[in-house]
Amino acid sequence: MGAKLVFGLIFFIFVVALLTLYWFVPLSETQFIVTQSGSNFTIGDLGSLELQFYENMRFPSNRISYGIDKCTLKKTDDMLRAFDIxxxxxxxxxxxxxxxxxxxVCDSRTKIDGGLFIAGEGGPTNITESGDFHLISHGQILLIKESDCPNPNIATHELxxxxxxxxxxxxxxxxxNISRCDQKINNESINLINEIYSIPSAPDLAFHDFSxxxxxxxxxxxxxVKNEGFVSSPKSVIEVYADxxxxxxxxxxxxxxxxxxIIxxxxxxxxxxxxxxxxxxxxSSAEELSNENNRVVLHISG
Ligand SMILES: [Zn+2]
Structure with missing residues (x-):
């Protein structure tokens, strides 16, 4: 009876040990490769590169804030009319x-560069690459010369x-690059602005480099995980599924x-x-530009 019990116990321990080994000890390595992944959000070719400094430049939203500091009435009025246009x-x-x-901002001092009077200066001061876009978060305009034209052409040029x-x-x-009164905004630029800003001001979380x-x-x-959208993404959750x-x-x-x-x-x-x-x-709790890139599936390789 005693021997039987001892053998039984030994057998039990042996089985438990085998099970433990099977369940907990890594015996083999299995690698996964991507077989299915949502395409990234793309805007396509807008031909923006010829018109803009970088491809697809825009502010986060089509509603853009401004502040005018220490400008004459005339320059302030010109700037407001440029916004209106x-x-x-x-x-x-x-x-x-x-x-x-x-x-x-405004400056009454005359600036000369290469024999030409500088009418103004303007440009984005902060650009972030985000997905297919170059996101402008801040820009500055310096109005120097008062415009003699009926149209606020200097302010519009700098804007x-x-x-x-x-x-x-x-x-x-x-x-x-030289200001004249008969100058107009070309239709291609107008169309490009309307196309680039037709995309809503949303975040867009997407997977990259996963294994x-x-x-x-x-x-x-x-x-x-990258946010390739125009605004901050809210706190989100990543879920990992096995089969x-x-x-x-x-x-x-x-x-x-x-x-x-990187996670x-x-x-x-x-x-x-x-x-x-x-x-x-x-x-994510947010409306994103695309939900296609929020899911990736990896399969066993080989
Ligand atoms: Zn210019």
Whole structure:
């Protein structure tokens, strides 16, 4: 009887040990590769590069704030009329703010460069690459010379610079580098503004550079999550699924537009005996530019 009990106990311990070995010790490594991944949000070719300093330059929203500081009545009036012209022709709206996106300052001193009087200076002062866009978060206009024209052509020219538009070698165009009274904004620039700003002011979280590896019952996952939208993303959650079963939830902090985060998970316990598919999902409370890029599926390689 005693011997039987001892053998029984030894057998029991042996089985438990084997099971433990099977369940907990990594016996083999399994790598996963991407077989299905949502396409990234693309705006397509707008041909913006010839008109703008960089491709697809825009402010976060079609409502852009401004502040005018220490300008004469005439220069202030010219600037406001330049805003009116752009509001008339495009979907842009400009509003005054104490914390402006476009700062307008004035200088009465005459500036000369290469024998030419400088009428003004303007341009974006802060640009962030975000997805297919170059996001302008701040721009500045310096109005130097008062315009002698019926149209506020100097203020309009500098405002177009702030919106990302470069010079055009056509004397009849408002973006010609020397100011003349008969200059007009070309239709291509108007169309480009309307097209670029027709995309809503939203965040867009997307996966980049993801990989997964199983060693035994444990899962390691590496991923980069980027916000390729125009505004900050809210706090979100990343869910990791092994064969459609949730194995891990990760909290993701708020990300500014153009910013990203690298996330590495090691030794995530997976209950299933063999796993064919790992799925990563971003769960966000925000309306995003695209939801296609919030999910990625990885399959066993080979
Ligand atoms: Zn210029």
């Amino acid at each position: 752009l509001e008339d022709k495009t979907i842009l709206e400009f509003y005054p703010s104490s914390n402006p996106e476009i700062s307008i 177009m610079h702030v919106l990302g538009f470069d010079h055009i070698p056509n004397p009849k165009d408002i973006m010609y 997964a590896i199983m060693h035994g019952k444990y899962l390691d996952v590496n991923m980069t 459609n079963k949730l194995v891990k939830k990760i909290d993701l902090i708020s990300l500014d537009a153009g910013h990203g985060r 590495s998970l090691t030794n995530v316990w997976v209950k299933q005996i063999s796993v064919d598919q790992i799925e990563l999902v971003i769960v």
